[in-house]
Amino acid sequence: MINFINNLPKAELHLHIEGTFEPELMFNLATKNNIKLPYQSIEELKKAYNFDNLQHFLDIYYKGTSVLIEEQDFYDLTYNYLKKCASQQIRHVEIMFDPQSHTSRGVNFETIINGISKACLDAERSIGVTSLLIMSFLRHLSEEEAIKTLKQSLPFKKNIKAVGLDSSEKNNPPSKFQHVFLEATKQGYIPVAHAGEEGPSEYIWEAIELLKVKRIDHGNNALNDLDLIDTIKNRNIPLTICPLSNLALKVVDKLEEHPLKKLLDSGLEVTINSDDPAYFGGQLNKNYIEIQKALNLTKFDLYNLAKNSFQHSFLNDDKKEQYLTELEVYYNKNK
Ligand code: HPA
């Protein structure tokens, strides 16, 4: 089964590039950029990775981002992650980035987007991993700040496919960002949002009705509301589920209690993702392996999850077809 997962062609649709920051690179960049991290060593930093909830994680995650200064830093962060994709048979990835956690420290939008975009381009050429970018607004900040960020992004519109909404969910409902999402959609960005990770099912309703999202990031709490499940199904909106993230942030107590199987059984389109792999104890393949074990998923389930990941990507139809055909061939040979 582990071999089957490791070699399964797949896509990752919920991944924060700042969440791929390995401690070694973080410390190297801190030294290079002369920034003091509040940890003496890699070991001390890793000890802090024991989270009570989303906010506790975010506090540590934003400290890590503070050492990213130059274009090359964003390039290195991104390229390191894309190499990991290639080794896990991740054919395609949709990368979220949080411009506000960098522009708020004086880093130019251009520096961020150029570093990330160049790494994506190089990785596609040299290791064959395709990618696109999702610019995420930090929901603990105001809508005005998000509008400022949207404006900063417009000269780089060709590099960004979608907009997202992340950070502290509780008390920061999607309705707070209606105007900026409407404007972003007019500009051609595809809307997605984190909803129902720690927040209630009402936030998922708001993301669908008010932000018009095409995908829900997490969405675990949809299970509490049968009408919502029907709506998500009827509108063919996928959920990007992140098992090890949910475990690390205590959204679930045990993987055995994870709602993924119930969501699948309710007929929802679900994908498996790593969210912030450097912090949550595993890359994408580990997420597949651990949730397979915990919920006793079959090869057919795993094939369907990988199929969903390509089908619900924002790739063009030709490229989707190419990856889906490759997956089909793989499954027929290895089932
Ligand atoms: N939830 C919300 N915001 C985030 C996350 C998450 O899991 N990871 C990085 N930013």
Ligand code: ZN
């Ligand atoms: Zn996330």
